[in-house]
Amino acid sequence: MVDRPLTLMAVHAHPDDEATGTGGVLARYAAEGIRTVLVTCTDGGCGDGPGGAKPGEPGHDPAAVAAMRRQELEASCEVLKVSHLELLDYADSGMMGWAANDAPGSFWRTPVAEAAARLADLMHRYRPDVVVTYDENGFYGHPDHIQANRITTAALELSGLTPKVYWTTAPRSMMKRFGEVMREFGSDWEEADTAGSAEAAGAAEPAAVPEMPEIGLPDEEITTWVDTTAFGGQKFDALAAHASQGENIFFLKMGKERFTELMGVETFVRVRDTTDAPVPENDLFAGLR
Template sequence: MSVSERPLTLMAVHAHPDDEASGTGGLLARSAAEGVRTVLVTCTDGRCGDGPGGTKPGQPGHDPQAVAALRGAELAKSCELLGVSQLELLGYADSGMMGWPTNDAPGSFWTVPVPVAAERLAAVMRRERPDVVVTYDENGFYGHPDHIQAHRITVAALDRLSADEQPAKVYWTTMPRTTIAELISRMSDEAAASAEQVAGEPDAGGPDAGGPDAGEPPSLGLPDEDITTWVDISGYTDQKFDALSAHESQPDNAFFTALGRQEFARLLGVETFVRVRDTTGTPTPEDDVFSGLRGR
């Protein structure tokens, strides 16, 4: 089948169950609605996520196998909601946050030699032939070891492909610092309100009440002018919201769903990326990861 006869294919490489929804949920849903074949690669089983009652790995009540099984079921539901065409599970053990003992546990994603995991991913790429690949930057957006490893194996996998197997475009996920600043402000306000409620007095809050200081400059994301690609997902925020809600075992998602659909859509109605490889010559900034590819 020639390139012009087959549907465009998007591949998103993510570290854990729920990353697909938070980072690229809108892009996946929009692409699927537009007839693009969407392939999600999830590298780990999520076993270091929260167990019942917010228990962490190593605490009583945290069963890594049970957490992984639950998160796998949540991932399947999220993929259904986002219209993902193909889910590929690499099946490595979740490494946990940077500095956790689980980083060095046998079988953790962080301990897997990059060439080994990269060859497995390259095999998926050769089979699926993505036109566009999306993953994290070299810091994994926020320094999580599994995100960093996902970046490393994606770069190494791409380097293993022949010239005619290469995707036309490659992107890193990111977020504008203006959006991050607003989200941090919301977190700070909610933390202060919670502290006031617990203390029973109006002045119990403040910048040290349990959330980041909204006045601090955000260190995550990029300045708006450094972002190459702004994808309008305003028609798909309900699907993204529902996909995040499907990962209900993980309380980190609760902040976003607690915003409510309207505020969620206002704050997160655009997904942003940095284009790092391109064969189309399409100028940036752009509003479509498939710019230069549609109609070929």
């Protein structure tokens, strides 16, 4: 029997990522008395500025954006009842191909060993039983998400700890449903102007942005389906706390009821386990309690 609380550690790239992919499990497990630790790797400075100003446009001040997003992150954590927020505070690297990828201090440019050592220190402090981050492609190819996967993997090795480890994902069946709902609300699911965005943000070679692999996994490859329906309102409110990025948070357009209907289950792939809990499972802490 452990003499400390069961602990979930979620390692995310930017302010607002915690709500999008894991807001439900953070809220659910906090309500169940589990200690929840959120590690946010970057300052979010490549997010939208006032009036939706993009990086490199007039009115976009990365330091001011980062300060605003920190306030929003703290508000989101309050909504989700996150026990501990830890900030690595690297500079946001922007989308793949942006000049910000190689800017001094960017997370993408930071040596994995350096950031992993800092994360390993946090792992030693909190001794998580479950660690959640992104897959090796960062779910959708974002450099900071990819780097979060890399430093989490390295930090686990450095720490010598053996928590259950999960990568966030989405079932392909749900991705199809996302597309239907987005079109219903006037968005084009197929449209992805990554190269244009890179050019606007000062990328030298926007055309060189690699093609993104298909998002999500076939349903049968997903190991863990966690029902967070009861916490859909909290997850929605946590996303809404990131108001400065509202233009990019499509889900806020649909209202709490539709949002909860669509986002009431969070899905994961279990990539490390010592409990032998059978899969598919419906609890990240299966085999631990």
